[in-house]
Every structure is written in structure tokens, then in C-alpha cells.
Amino acid sequence: MNNKRLAVVTGASRGIGNAVAVRLAREGYNIVTMGISSEADAEKGLKKIKDEGAAVAYVRGNLADKTARRSVVDESMRLGGIDLLVNNASMAPRVRADILEMSAESLEEVLSVNLTGTFLLTQTVANIMAARVKEGRGGIPSIINISSISSDTVSLNRAEYCLSKAGISMATQLFAVRLAEFGIPVFEIRPGIISTDMIAPVKQKYEKLIEGGLVPFKRMGLPEDVANAVWALASGRFTYSTGLVINVDGGLNIKRL
Structure with missing residues (x-):
């Protein structure tokens, strides 16, 4: 590719992942991503990333599949190594x-993608990052997990998703502690109600709830709101933080009477 830093952003062809990859590309990263869509179907989103001047490699595959995860890692190493891992890809119950x-x-199905696949990809990448730090190669890499407000907010009609995101929250803490000796920070971002394809079936319901005061900011979040938080963490300015949780939810998490 070139001498730019490289970020792996899972699920970057659309939605939050695409906004994250576009922002990182704008800040000077090349991108490796994976998804289940054909490259032709993913091209619209990939073009947005390329338009920011980034080189982009796309691996088609399911995060739950060991071979697909290995392909993402192998492609990233071929292109120079992983400076940043953003675990974004996930699925809602069908x-x-x-x-x-x-x-x-x-x-x-949901746990295999959202939790198991993400955990195992992180495990592989964490070992590579730790070895890199021990050998003194390059700067300090980092890991950012995109979880959800659903990690600690009950939705009775999608328990699978809530369980998977609660698992990601714990995985963040586990990897943060384990990688601390190498100075590798691990962060978590918890988006609230974000306007993406995932919430399309219930978007009107959420809009009414927001109008009624559910969210203090009185608007639905945008993928770019999450991307801004990712860049803030990836920028290297949080030099003495790890395991940090950033809520991107317009204040939805705040306890109110």
C-alpha cells in the first residue's frame, strides 16, 4: 500500500463501520475490512473510503468463520501490519x-458473530500487537470495540444482541488488563440509537420515543457521531487510559427522574 498506518475495521462497507473507516482514511489510515457482501455490493461504501485517499482491501467472509478471520489478519500483515483494530461488525437477530x-x-448465530468471532479475531490481533511492541517495531497499536447501549440496557425482544454486547463489554476489560503490560490501550464505544439499517424496522418507534424525551439531546445519533469518538480514541491523546468506555448516545445512559 504505502507508509500510512493501517486500520482493520470490520463491517466497514456501510453504516457505522463505513463512517469510521471514512474518518480514519481522512486522518491518514489505510483500511482493511471484511463483510459478507460481495465486493460489487460493498463497492459503494468502499468508494467513500477510497475517496479520502486511502488504499482499501476488502475480504469477503463471515466473522464467525475462522478462515475469514485468518484472511483478514494475513492480508493486513501482508500490507504492513495492524496499527488499529476497530471491532465494529455485528448482526441483529433475524x-x-x-x-x-x-x-x-x-x-x-448472533453470539457466533458478535461475540465469539470478535473475541477470537481480537485474540489473534492482540498477540501480534504484543509481539510487535516487545520487538520494538513501530508505535503503540490500539484496539477499539464498538459495543452498544444494549450491553447494559434490556431489550426483551432481542436478548441475543444484548447478551453479545454485554460480552463485548467484558472482553474490553479483559483485553485492557491483559495488554496493559505492553502499553496497548483497549477502549469501548457504546452507541445509543444510531440511524442505520439495523434499526430501520423500528425507526419510527424510536423517533416517537425520542420526541417524548427518551434522549436528552432529542435527536437520533448518526454514524459520524460514532466515527468522531473512534478517532478521538485512535488519535493517541488518551496516553494514560485503557478500558475506557465512551457513551455515544445523546445522554440516554444518564439516570433521570
Whole structure:
């Protein structure tokens, strides 16, 4: 590619991941990403990243698949190594069902992508980053996990998603402690109600709730709001922080009477 820093951003062809990759590209990163869409279907989002001057490599595959995860890592190493890992890719349940009716198949599918796949990719990358630091090669890399307000906010009709994001919150703390000896920071961003394809089926419901005062900022979040937070953490300015959780939710997490 070139001498730019390299970020792996999973799920960067659309939504939050695309906004994150575009922002990182604007700040001088090249991007490696993965997703389940064909390259042709992903091209619109990938073009936005390229338009910021970044070189982009796309790996088609499911995060739950070991071979796909390995391909992302191998491609990144071929292009110079991983300076930043942004774990963004996730899926919602295919069918929103009450927790008493949720199927085992749905639980397994969501956890395999959102939690297991993300954890195992992070484990592989963390080992590579730690080895790099020990060998004194390059600067200090970092890891940013995109979880969700659902990590500690109950949604009875998508328990699978809540469980997966709660797991990511704990994974953030685990990796933050384990990698601290290498000076590698691990952060978590918890988006609230963000205007993406994932919430399209219930967007009108959320808009009414926001109008009624659910969110202090009285608006739905944008993918760019999350991207701004990612860049703030990736910029290297949080020099004595790790395990930090940033809420990007317009104040939704604040306890109010």
C-alpha cells in the first residue's frame, strides 16, 4: 500500500463501520475490512473510503468463520501490519422475538458473530500487537470495540444482541488488563440509537420515543457521531487510559427522574 498506518475495521462497507473507516482514511489510515457482501455490493461504501485517499482491501467472509478471520489478519500483515483494530461488525437477530420464545439457533448465530468471532479475531490481533511492541517495531497499536447501549440496557425482544454486547463489554476489560503490560490501550464505544439499517424496522418507534424525551439531546445519533469518538480514541491523546468506555448516545445512559 504505502507508509500510512493501517486500520482493520470490520463491517466497514456501510453504516457505522463505513463512517469510521471514512474518518480514519481522512486522518491518514489505510483500511482493511471484511463483510459478507460481495465486493460489487460493498463497492459503494468502499468508494467513500477510497475517496479520502486511502488504499482499501476488502475480504469477503463471515466473522464467525475462522478462515475469514485468518484472511483478514494475513492480508493486513501482508500490507504492513495492524496499527488499529476497530471491532465494529455485528448482526441483529433475524427475527425479533420475546426472550421466552427466542430460538437456540438465533442465539447461537448472533453470539457466533458478535461475540465469539470478535473475541477470537481480537485474540489473534492482540498477540501480534504484543509481539510487535516487545520487538520494538513501530508505535503503540490500539484496539477499539464498538459495543452498544444494549450491553447494559434490556431489550426483551432481542436478548441475543444484548447478551453479545454485554460480552463485548467484558472482553474490553479483559483485553485492557491483559495488554496493559505492553502499553496497548483497549477502549469501548457504546452507541445509543444510531440511524442505520439495523434499526430501520423500528425507526419510527424510536423517533416517537425520542420526541417524548427518551434522549436528552432529542435527536437520533448518526454514524459520524460514532466515527468522531473512534478517532478521538485512535488519535493517541488518551496516553494514560485503557478500558475506557465512551457513551455515544445523546445522554440516554444518564439516570433521570
